Amino acid sequence: MLDRPASLRDRMAMYNANTLKIGVFGANCSSGRCATRLPERWSASWPDCLRLGRMADAAGIDFMLPIGRWRGYGGETDMQGTTLETVTWATGLLAATTRITVFGTVHAPLFHPLIAAKAFVTADHVGEGRFGLNIVAGWNEGEFTMFGVTQREHDARYDYAQEWIDTVKRAWSEPDTFDVDGAFLKLKSVRAFPKPYGGTRPIIMNAGSSGVGQRFALRNCDAFFTASAGSRAKLEENAQHVSAVKSQARALGRDIEVYSVGQVVCRPTQAEADDYYQYAVIDSADWDAVDGMLVQRKITRDTVSPEEYADKRRYTAAVAIGGYPFVGTPDKVADELANLSRAGLRGIAVSFVNYLDELPYFCDAVLPRLARMGLRT
Numbered sequence: 001m002l003d004r005p006a007s008l009r010d011r012m013a014m015y016n017a018n019t020l021k022i023g024v025f026g027a028n029c030s031s032g033r034c035a036t037r038l039p040e041r042w043s044a045s046w047p048d049c050l051r052l053g054r055m056a057d058a059a060g061i062d063f064m065l066p067i068g069r070w071r072g073y074g075g076e077t078d079m080q081g082t083t084l085e086t087v088t089w090a091t092g093l094l095a096a097t098t099r100i101t102v103f104g105t106v107h108a109p110l111f112h113p114l115i116a117a118k119a120f121v122t123a124d125h126v127g128e129g130r131f132g133l134n135i136v137a138g139w140n141e142g143e144f145t146m147f148g149v150t151q152r153e154h155d156a157r158y159d160y161a162q163e164w165i166d167t168v169k170r171a172w173s174e175p176d177t178f179d180v181d182g183a184f185l186k187l188k189s190v191r192a193f194p195k196p197y198g199g200t201r202p203i204i205m206n207a208g209s210s211g212v213g214q215r216f217a218l219r220n221c222d223a224f225f226t227a228s229a230g231s232r233a234k235l236e237e238n239a240q241h242v243s244a245v246k247s248q249a250r251a252l253g254r255d256i257e258v259y260s261v262g263q264v265v266c267r268p269t270q271a272e273a274d275d276y277y278q279y280a281v282i283d284s285a286d287w288d289a290v291d292g293m294l295v296q297r298k299i300t301r302d303t304v305s306p307e308e309y310a311d312k313r314r315y316t317a318a319v320a321i322g323g324y325p326f327v328g329t330p331d332k333v334a335d336e337l338a339n340l341s342r343a344g345l346r347g348i349a350v351s352f353v354n355y356l357d358e359l360p361y362f363c364d365a366v367l368p369r370l371a372r373m374g375l376r377t
């Protein structure tokens with residue numbers, strides 16, 4: 001018995017009328033998305049995640065987006081070294097909440113598509129249509145060797161991901177037994193029941209930054225995540241990017257929403273916010289973890305000059321890990337978030353140094369400002 005309609009449009013709207021969707025990003029990973037040594041850094045324990053999920057649900061946050069991460073970045077904190085598996089995490093949160101959409105993040109090459117499709121359907125039934133899927137085609141090398149899986153060459157990862165998502169979608173929709181006869185997947189007499197909640201399917205997102213990754217998103221996804229700055233100076237550039245993505249999608253007969261990511265340090269005064277940001281993100285940085293991240297991108301002291309290495313390190317700690325830093329008073333943070341909406345972005349996934357400590361002030365001070373600007377109900 002269907003309790004509520006769950007059309008794809010309802011799912012993409014996350015069952016509400018908010019113009020600017022706001023999500024919480026990375027809470028299933030220790031340290032979240034900040035390479036800090038501060039003792040209050042995020043634990044990612046289940047009790048903390050559960051409290052956060054319930055708090056976000058009650059405050060009207062639209063979604064939670066976890067990170068699919070299998071090993072940490074090292075350093076004193078082993079940033080993101082302790083993580084909860086995202087689909088089981090999402091299922092637990094969906095059972096404990098009523099409104100919020102929760103994503104699972106899955107590396108296509110590491111999960112058999114039929115097992116994955118059924119796990120997604122299970123989560124979607126638990127959440128009555130509130131499960132979303134983030135597909136990762138392949139990213140950190142070390143994670144794959146740990147599974148004994150060899151990463152394909154970059155573009156071939158997306159060829160595989162295409163067959164994988166086609167198979168998942170068929171498992172979600174084929175009314176009868178079917179075969180898959182692809183270049184990578186050969187599956188006989190597949191049966192997959194039940195189908196997702198409400199006769200539709202979970203929303204799908206991807207965050208490929210390469211051309212081939214972006215084209216994959218345009219062909220297959222409902223939401224495309226990108227990194228966009230919230231400053232007014234970038235408004236025009238962001239608007240052009242969003243409009244290009246949307247028109248390329250329309251040329252394929254598809255509708256796609258563009259989202260961004262960021263980290264928030266919001267305090268009553270600008271000085272307090274700046275001081276905490278400097279203290280948490282730079283002065284208390286776990287530089288060995290930052291180095292661990294750079295190694296994944298083949299950036300080491302041996303491959304670039306000392307000056308370039310110092311720049312990349314600082315940039316990675318300050319911006320690359322967390323996304324655009326929304327640092328300031330509630331007025332400033334709200335205005336910068338609104339700039340994303342003005343540029344046509346549909347929403348943003350944000351992280352905090354400690355989500356449980358900082359989400360209440362964000363919800364109390366920033367969300368009402370966005371409501372007054374007409375961006376949230």
Ligand SMILES: Cc1cc2nc3c(=O)[nH]c(=O)nc-3n(C[C@H](O)[C@H](O)[C@H](O)COP(=O)(O)O)c2cc1C
Nearest residue numbers: 066067068105136138139207208209210213225261
């Ligand atoms: C919002 C966002 C979420 C992402 N989530 C994950 C993740 O959970 N796990 C992961 O390994 N990579 C993740 N990625 C990496 C992307 O999926 C992608 O592999 C990366 O941006 C490189 O792009 P490319 O594959 O087109 O080269 C994420 C990126 C962004 C911007």
